[in-house]
Amino acid sequence: MFDKTTWIKLPRNVLVGHGVVDELSDAVAELPFSGSPLVVTSPTPKRLVGDRVCAQFDDPATVTVSEANFAAVERVIDAARETEAGFLVGLGGGKPVDIAKMASDHLGRGFVSVPTAASHDGIVSGRGSVPEGDTRHSVAADPPLAVVADTELLAEAPWELTTAGCADIISNYTAVQDWQLANRLKNVEYSEYAGALSQMTAEMLVDSADSIKPGLEESCWIVVKALVSSGVAMSIADSSRPASGAEHLFSHQLDRIAPGKALHGHQVGVGSIMTAYLHSGQKGQWRNIKNALESIDAPTTASDLGLTADEVLEALTTAHEIRDRYTILGDGVNESAAEEVASVTGVI
Ligand SMILES: NC(=O)C1=CN([C@@H]2O[C@H](COP(=O)(O)OP(=O)(O)OC[C@H]3O[C@@H](n4cnc5c(N)ncnc54)[C@H](OP(=O)(O)O)[C@@H]3O)[C@@H](O)[C@H]2O)C=CC1
Ligand SMILES: O=C(CO)COP(=O)(O)O
Numbered sequence: 284m285f286d287k288t289t290w291i292k293l294p295r296n297v298l299v300g301h302g303v304v305d306e307l308s309d310a311v312a313e314l315p316f317s318g319s320p321l322v323v324t325s326p327t328p329k330r331l332v333g334d335r336v337c338a339q340f341d342d343p344a345t346v347t348v349s350e351a352n353f354a355a356v357e358r359v360i361d362a363a364r365e366t367e368a369g370f371l372v373g374l375g376g377g378k379p380v381d382i383a384k385m386a387s388d389h390l391g392r393g394f395v396s397v398p399t400a401a402s403h404d405g406i407v408s409g410r411g412s413v414p415e416g417d418t419r420h421s422v423a424a425d426p427p428l429a430v431v432a433d434t435e436l437l438a439e440a441p442w443e444l445t446t447a448g449c450a451d452i453i454s455n456y457t458a459v460q461d462w463q464l465a466n467r468l469k470n471v472e473y474s475e476y477a478g479a480l481s482q483m484t485a486e487m488l489v490d491s492a493d494s495i496k497p498g499l500e501e502s503c504w505i506v507v508k509a510l511v512s513s514g515v516a517m518s519i520a521d522s523s524r525p526a527s528g529a530e531h532l533f534s535h536q537l538d539r540i541a542p543g544k545a546l547h548g549h550q551v552g553v554g555s556i557m558t559a560y561l562h563s564g565q566k567g568q569w570r571n572i573k574n575a576l577e578s579i580d581a582p583t584t585a586s587d588l589g590l591t592a593d594e595v596l597e598a599l600t601t602a603h604e605i606r607d608r609y610t611i612l613g614d615g616v617n618e619s620a621a622e623e624v625a626s627v628t629g630v631i
């Protein structure tokens with residue numbers, strides 16, 4: 284008997300464009316929600332666009348979070364219960380969106396993602412990432428039922444947030460290579476469809492690199508579409524594998540060693556340069572990844588990230604301990620090999 288079952292959870296309405304934040308209530312009206320939302324946001328997005336969002340609903344409650352942690356998720360769960368919110372709106376960067384996502388998953392109430400920064404693919408995906416103890420990587424959580432990405436707002440956000448989103452997508456190259464390697468060596472289940480979608484997303488972004496420039500609203504359009512596509516690849520795989528390999532392990536380890544120094548996307552971009560080298564050596568595609576990152580003005584070195592060489596080397600040699608996910612790092616890169624890859628690629 285054929286006994287394979289796949290359950291792919293995807294957003295239903297995805298709005299991307301100039302001024303679409305004012306269409307949030309229309310996007311929501313089509314969804315199986317009732318009542319008013321709880322708007323989960325953080326200080327800057329609240330100041331920038333909170334009133335425009337709240338004005339579209341009947342007396343919505345708001346929770347402002349400033350840290351991504353489980354206490355904040357609990358606070359949001361309590362507020363949603365107290366206010367009998369019908370659904371949650373995550374308004375902001377990855378932090379409030381993830382907190383809303385985790386709380387809505389716990390409550391079994393839907394949520395809508397309204398990103399104000401195109402900083403990584405978590406704004407779309409069925410993955411939630413809230414640090415707990417030593418854990419930094421994402422866990423499964425229901426994806427947003429709608430994503431409303433206003434390119435006018437996103438284009439006004441600091442440019443580095445957008446380049447971080449680009450770098451998160453460029454890192455899909457090495458994530459897919461790691462996934463294929465794990466399939467060959469460890470028989471890890473691999474989805475051709477999700478792998479191809481993720482790789483194509485990275486290729487399309489790199490092909491558009493010339494159109495990705497600060498102040499150009501079209502750049503945000505390109506990046507958001509790529510983030511959506513990467514999120515879909517993760518939903519198809521029911522795993523972050525298509526978009527997260529050794530370069531993400533390196534970034535998660537940096538979040539423990541040197542917290543708050545650099546953005547997620549920027550860290551994975553630099554990680555991707557090094558893990559591409561580990562995959563294929565001098566003649567491999569690490570130069571293409573580095574060139575692509577340079578062309579959009581994303582960091583390519585330890586000092587661009589505000590990190591010391593020692594921090595990079597420590598993260599690279601210990602990244603394999605982050606989670607049970609087989610990658611090119613195998614059972615660990617030793618110190619001299621780490622120094623070689625980081626110096627040949629110009630990271631240190
Ligand atoms: N779910 C997933 O798969 C993933 C989740 N993550 C998580 O996402 C978070 C990081 O995401 P990131 O977006 O960088 O983090 P934040 O939400 O912290 O946003 C970064 C900064 O940008 C500010 N900001 C947001 N929008 C604007 C805007 N339009 N204009 C000016 N400033 C703005 C924020 O302000 P303020 O300080 O007021 O919030 C904050 O200071 C982490 O918690 C990480 O764990 C990361 C990768 C993947
Ligand atoms: O950031 C992600 C994909 O870009 C999620 O990956 P992790 O599961 O490693 O947190």
Ligand SMILES: [Zn+2]
Nearest residue numbers: 403404451551
């Ligand atoms: Zn990522």
